[in-house]
Amino acid sequence: MVDLDLAQHPHRRWNPLLESFVLCSPHRTKRPWNGAEESANFQKLPEFLPDCYLCPGNVRATGAKNDSYVSTYVFENDYAALVPAKVERKEEDNNHIAAQLFRCEPVRGQCFVLCFHPRHDLTLAQMTTPPLSARNNIVPIIEAWQHLYESIAKENAFVRYIQFFENKGSAMGCSNPHPHGQVWSMDYIPDEPLQEMKSLRKFATDASNSSAKGPRDNLDRPCLLLEYAMMELCAPGRPRVVTKNDDFVALVPYWAVWPFEILLLPHRRFIPSVAELAPNETISLAEILGEVACRFDNLFKTSFPYSMGIHQRPTPVSSCHQDNDDSDYALLHFHFYPPLLRSATVRKFLVGFEMMAEPQRDITAEAAAARLRNCATTHYMAG
Secondary structure (H helix, E strand, O other): OEEEEOOOOOEEEEEEOOEEEEEEEEEHHHOOOOOOOOOOOOOOOOOOOOOOOOOOOOOOOHHHHHOOOOOEEEOOOOOOOOOOOOOOOOOOOHHHHHHHHHHOOOOEEEEEEEOOOOOOOOOOOOOOOOOOOOHHHHHHHHHHHHHHHHHHHHHHOOOOOOEEEEEEEHHOOOOOOOOEEEEEOOOOOOHHHHHHHHHHHHHHHHHHHOOOOOOEEEEEEEEEEHHHHHHHOOOOOOOOOOEOOOOOEEEEOOOOOOOOOEEEEEEOOOOOOEEEEEEHHEEEEEEHHHHHHHHHHHHOOOOEEEEEEEEOOOOOOOOOOOOHHHHHHHHOOEEEEEEOOOOOOOOOOOHHHHHHOOEOOOOOOHHHHHHHHHHOOOOOOOO
């Protein structure tokens, strides 16, 4: 019998956060491709576009006018997925079976758009290449996240969770290339962060993990993600680590689904949310966010599409809801899910087996990390 070689043989990898498997098929990386291709994004955009709904001073589709902003800019989403108005659902009957099969819950929330920069042509990937700097261009974005995290829940006591995310590129459904992200607040905790917190709690309260050597949470309990970060940084050759600084590490997780997926997380101490970042950690986070995005762009010399989101502690307890015990185990971290696979035009599709069975990938996490490590940290368009 041949010994398993993770670089050559098909195998499954376990995701301890979501408690699910991903099928890895490294032997398929050489298969020919005659399928659909994306349009490569090599377009150089202007610094200002008069008809862009997000540029400073412009009028949006609804007739509202943007401020003439010079840094970040936040406004309530004109086409929000959630609204603050409270509604109630009347129970139509007492049919127990029907109640299980046709379950519905009214939800409330508020959605915002966060413009990252007044310039139409700048993305996170370009904001750390001189003469630009993370301190001047990405720190204000993090400060906006911090302000929104604390202020939204204060203004709307029903808010339980705030999801910050960015969809970059038309391949990820972005309708406007102006650098921006979204902020959705809601009166419930969505499934994915909820499952992560359950897994974090399960790890922290398992007595068999008491010998964990990584940094611990504020109550001296082991943390799944901090333990994982420590083990990745201590692994010989650090095969899945892309980059690190004093406070954060960016790596292709062992259980990655997307080809060049990145998990960005703290490695020195337990940080529950963006609100608890120290000033030096805010700068460290800004620098590594910009570096990750820059490496993405440099991989295929294109404006690299992705969906990026923050998972962190739910908003602080208010008088209208009780805290969920799982919330105390949450650790601030970022997920980057980029679709590109082989080039600027060939992307991964989650179809077929992945829709019907479980996620699958060809290129290994180790091979993907090596390619990203070899990318420059000065943006390819800077020259």
